[in-house]
Amino acid sequence: MGIAAHALWTLIHGMAFxxxxxxxxxxxxxxxYQLTASSTPFTSTxxxxxxxxVYLITxxxxxxxxxxSGAYVIYPWYRASPPPxxxxxxxxxxxxxxxxxxxxxxxxxxxxxxxxxxxxxPISITMVAVVFIRYGHDLRNHRQLRSAVLIxxxxxxxxxxxxxxxxxxxxxYAPVQGGGTVLLSHGKANKYARQFPLR
Amino acid sequence: MLDNSLSGNTPVLTNGSGAxxxxxxxxxxxxxxxxxxxxxxSALIKGGLVFYKPTGPLSGVSTVxxxxxxVSWAILEWRWQxxxxxxxxxxxxxxxxxxxxxxxxxxxxxxxx
Numbered sequence: 001m002g003i004a005a006h007a008l009w010t011l012i013h014g015m016a017f018x019x020x021x022x023x024x025x026x027x028x029x030x031x032x033y034q035l036t037a038s039s040t041p042f043t044s045t046x047x048x049x050x051x052x053x054v055y056l057i058t059x060x061x062x063x064x065x066x067x068x069s070g071a072y073v074i075y076p077w078y079r080a081s082p083p084p085x086x087x088x089x090x091x092x093x094x095x096x097x098x099x100x101x102x103x104x105x106x107x108x109x110x111x112x113x114x115x116x117x118x119x120x121x122p123i124s125i126t127m128v129a130v131v132f133i134r135y136g137h138d139l140r141n142h143r144q145l146r147s148a149v150l151i152x153x154x155x156x157x158x159x160x161x162x163x164x165x166x167x168x169x170x171x172x173y174a175p176v177q178g179g180g181t182v183l184l185s186h187g188k189a190n191k192y193a194r195q196f197p198l199r
Numbered sequence: 200m201l202d203n204s205l206s207g208n209t210p211v212l213t214n215g216s217g218a219x220x221x222x223x224x225x226x227x228x229x230x231x232x233x234x235x236x237x238x239x240x241s242a243l244i245k246g247g248l249v250f251y252k253p254t255g256p257l258s259g260v261s262t263v264x265x266x267x268x269x270v271s272w273a274i275l276e277w278r279w280q281x282x283x284x285x286x287x288x289x290x291x292x293x294x295x296x297x298x299x300x301x302x303x304x305x306x307x308x309x310x311x312x
Contacts, residue, residue, distance in 0.1 A: 067261075071254055071257055071258065071261060072251070072253075072254055072258075075253075075254055075257065076253030076254055079253075079254075079255060080253075108306060109306050109307065112306040112309075113304055113305055113306055115257050116231060116232065116235045116257075116260065116304040117301065117304045117305075119228075119231055119261050119264065119265075120228050120231075120297075120300065120301070123224050123227045123228055123231075123264075123265075123268055124224055124228070126224075127220045127221060127223075127224035130220050131217045131220050131221070134212070134216060134217065134220075135212060135217060138210055138211045138212055139217075141209065141210035141211070142210055142212075142214050142217060142286070144214070144286035144287050144290050145214055145217040145218065145221065145286060145290075147290065148217075148221045148286075148290045148293060148294070149217075149221070151294060151297075152221065152224060152297070155297055155301070158301070159301070
């Protein structure tokens with residue numbers, strides 16, 4: 001079982017970093033609300049606050065890993081220019097999308113939006129984590145700071161959602177390819193393959 | 200002014216540090232959205248934003264926005280760290296900047312300028 005190196009990086013960027021971040025966002029919203037809302041009877045313990053700090057720091061790492069790997073590893077492959085006169089554009093995703101009127105918007109709207117809005121996620125969640133680490137349960141007593149923290153956490157979920165959606169769709173229509181094959185496991189021919197070898 | 204109207208408890212920390220973090224994050228997002236539009240409309244700015252050729256202008260847009268965010272954060276933190284600031288007004292400003300940033304990065308809106 002093998003996968004192209006560029007596709008593997010795309011997988012790491014989109015699923016390991018971006019996907020996990022997106023999943024973590026809803027948990028962060030619930031956790032932050034529970035630990036800081038003054039109207040809930042729930043009282044946080046030091047262990048719960050410690051857990052939340054580690055959770056938010058992990059989210060910060062995931063968010064920065066997602067945008068940095070996207071901008072500096074995968075995006076250059078996506079926007080690579082084909083040599084003059086090239087007919088096969090499968091290795092040049094941006095040009096491939098731009099060559100078809102039906103697909104063009106995936107680049108001109110999808111990628112153009114995604115490449116910028118995605119940065120809101122790490123900026124917002126870094127702020128959320130720093131404010132939570134600094135204030136902890138004292139955020140209960142700062143109603144306005146608490147509201148802003150929750151709104152920025154929600155904005156980071158929206159930004160990551162937009163980026164993930166367009167990333168997945170663009171990779172469906174114009175996948176990033178190339179870079180050699182990475183073997184994930186060595187397959188063993190079964191008895192049917194031996195009986196009916198491919199010609 | 201202490202914003203403890205809901206809980207009735209006295210805050211241990213002043214709100215200045217949190218407000219500084221919130222406003223600077225919004226400033227960072229807004230600078231990013233503004234630079235993205237400027238880069239789209241001016242070849243000169245676009246060229247100046249290419250810090251790393253394979254990534255193109257996005258490298259400059261994101262780097263400058265991050266620098267603005269961190270510098271504004273450092274300045275606001277230094278000014279507000281031990282103060283109680285009007286968090287309501289600062290929050291409102293931050294939210295307006297954040298919503299504007301989200302709207303401005305949407306390409307059909309950016310193309311209107």
